[in-house]
Amino acid sequence: MTRHLPAWALAAATSAAALMPASLHAAEIEWLQWFAAENTGGFYEELVADFEAQHPDITVKLVTQPFGKVRESIVTDNAIGVGSDVLGLNMPWTTEFLEIGILEPLDDYLARDDNSFETDQLVEAPLGKIDGKTWMVPLNAFPFVMHVNMGLVEQAGFDAPPSSWDALAEQAAAISALGDGTSGLGMPFSSQPPSNGPILTFLPLLYANGGRIMDGTTPDFDNPKVVETLEFLQQLEQSGALAPGAASRTGGVDLEEFIAGRTGFLISPGVHSSSITSRNPELDYTLVRVPSNGAEAYRVHGWEIGISADSDNKEAAWTFVDYLLSPEVNARVAKASNALPGNLAALDTVRADADATLVKQMDILSGDTPVEEMRQSPKAAASWSLMTEELQSMLRGDQTPAEAASAVQARWMDLIQ
C-alpha cells in the first residue's frame, strides 16, 4: 500500500502539463479599472462571470481601485513589470502613457473582420490617432453637464434653469443670497489630488464660450476666449455666487454639497446623475447643458479601455475588449453606469428604458460639438495641477484673469520643454 504519491508519477504529471499546448491552458488576464468601485452592486463581477462562461479558456481577474489611484498604479505596475493586461483608461492620460510606452496600439485589432462591433460605430473622441495610431476604445461616454437643484432655483425666484452665462450669474448670486449655507455654484479648485477642478468646471464653461486651450499639441492658454471665461469666474466670485473656499474645495466635496442640497448648480460629468438621484431621491433635481455664451460645445468624457503593451496575453485581452464592445454587452454597461454606450449601435437599446436625465444627455451628445483637449497634452496631470494653482491665485485676487492666463501659458511651455 502506497501512502505517498510516487515521485515518478508526480514528475510525469508535471511534465505532461508542461508539454500541453498553451491553448489548452486557461489564460488569465487582469483588468485594472475603477468602474466597479463606482458600481458597488456587483455588476462588473457578474459581467466577468458571464464572459468566463462564454470563454472557458480565459479567466479575468477584476482589479478594482478608486479612480484617483488607477493612473499611479498603471505607471508603477508597468515600471516593475507586473502591469495588468486590460486597462481602464481616461482620455487625458493618453499622451503621458504613450511616452512611457504603456499602451498597445489597437489599429490591427480594430481592423479585424471578426470583431463583434463596427469600429465606425464607436464614440469617436478616444479613437483619435496620436502618433498615427489608436490607443484606446470607449466603454461608455458622457458629456459634462450642469446639474440643477430646482428647489433652490425656485426659492431664489426663478422658474427655469439658466441657459446663458448672464442667467447663470444672476441665478447663482440669488441662490447664494438665500443664506443658510447655500451657494450658487461650486468651483472645486483644491490642490488635493487629483487637483483637477478646472478641467471639471472651467473647461466646460470655456467650451460653451467657443474657446480652446490647445493648438494641436501646443498649449494656447493666453487667448482672448480663455481670458473672457476667467473674467466670468472672477465676476461670479466677486458677486458672491461661488461657494466660499474654492481653494480647499475638492471635486468630491463639490458633489457631496450638491447632493446634500446646499448648492444650486454643479458642473460635472453627466454620469454623476445616478449618484445624485440614488443618494438623495428627495432632491428636486434636473440636468441641463452647461450655460452657453454663444457656442454649443461640451466637454466629452468617458470610461475608456486599452491593452498593456507588456501583456503576455494580448489575444485574450482583445477577446475581452471585443466582448465589452459588443452592442448587447455595451448596452448593459451603459445602463449600469447611467451613461451613453461607447458603441453607438447600442444606443437604441439604452434609449428604450433610459430615464429623463439620460435622455437629456443623449440630446446634448447628438446636437452639440464634443471637445476633449487634454488627451493631446504631453503632461496632462501636471498641466491641470498648474492651472489649478493659478486659478486659485486669481480667485484670491492676487492676479487678474489676463495675468492668470499668461502665467498658466508660461508654466505649461516650461513643462513641455
Add this chain to the structure above:
Amino acid sequence: MPTAPVPTPTPDKEDAVTPSFRLPTAAGTPYLFLLPGLVILGALLSVPLYKVVEYSLYDNVIVERNPTFVGLDNYRDILGDPGYWSAGFNTIVFTVGSVIGHMIVGIGLALLVNADIHPRARTFFRSMLVLPWIFTAVVVALNWQLLLNPFGLLNYVLDWLGLITEPLDWLGNPDLAMWSLLVISTWRGYPFIMVSFLSGLQTVPKELYEAAEIDGAGFWHKFWHVTLPQLKPVIFGVALLDLIWTFQLFPLVWLTTGGGPGRATEVLSTLTFRLAFVDFEFARAATVAVSILIISAAFTVLYLRNEARRL
C-alpha cells in the same frame, strides 16, 4: 613479533579535533538565525534604497526605456530649483512646528493624566487622549477638512462668538494653511509624546517631589527643577525620534492640503510624490528622496548617539 601499537586518541587529541569540528556550527548558528532577517532586510530595504540612489544618477528613468547616466546633474538641477528650496523651508517649518506642538501638548497632557485622581477617571482620560494616534491619516485628514471647511464647525463657532464676519478658508488660504496643518499634525502626533512622558514620569522617585514640597516648592518649581531634569534624556530621545518621523511625513499633508494652496504647504515628501506621479519626473523625484534620506540619516545618527549615551 611485536605488534605495532594501535594509536589511540588521547584526550588531548580529541580536544584538539572536537573544537575544529564544532567551531563552524557553534559560531555559525547565530548567523543562521539571522539569515532570514538579513535576507528580508536586504530585499525590502537595501534593494529599493540602491534603486532610488541609482535612479537619481540617470536621465528620466522609467519614462525613458534606455535612460542615460548623467552623474550628479539631477542634484545640480534640484539644488538650483527654487521649488526645492521652498519645499525645504516648508519642511523645516512643518517639522519644527509639529515637534514643538507635540512636545508642549504631549508633556502637558502627560502631567494631567499622571495626576492622582480616581483610577477609573484616569484610565478613561488616558484611553481617550490616545485616540488620535489610532486613527489613520485618511480619517484624520477627512475629519479636519470637515471641521475647517468654510461651512464647518470651527467657522460656525467663531461666527457665533462674533470673532469673524465671514467664513475663513483655513486650508485654502496661503496665510492660514500651514498653521492649520500644524494644528492637525499636533493633534495627530501628541499621543506618542504623551505616552512616552507618562512612562518617564512614573520612574521619577516620589521622594524628590516630597523633598521639594518640604522646601516649599510649588507646581512650576517642581516641574522645572524635578520633573524636567529627570526626564531630560527621554525628552531629547523622543524629540529626535519625532523629528525623524515628522521630517518625512507624507500622507497627512498630501491628504489634507495636497501641498496647496499654490505650494504653500508643499514639503519635501509631497514634492517627491508630485515629481514622480504627477510630473512623471522619476529621476528628479529620486534625487529629492535621496536628499530626504541624507537628512533623516543625520538625525538618526544623532538619535543613536543619544541612546548609546543613555545606556
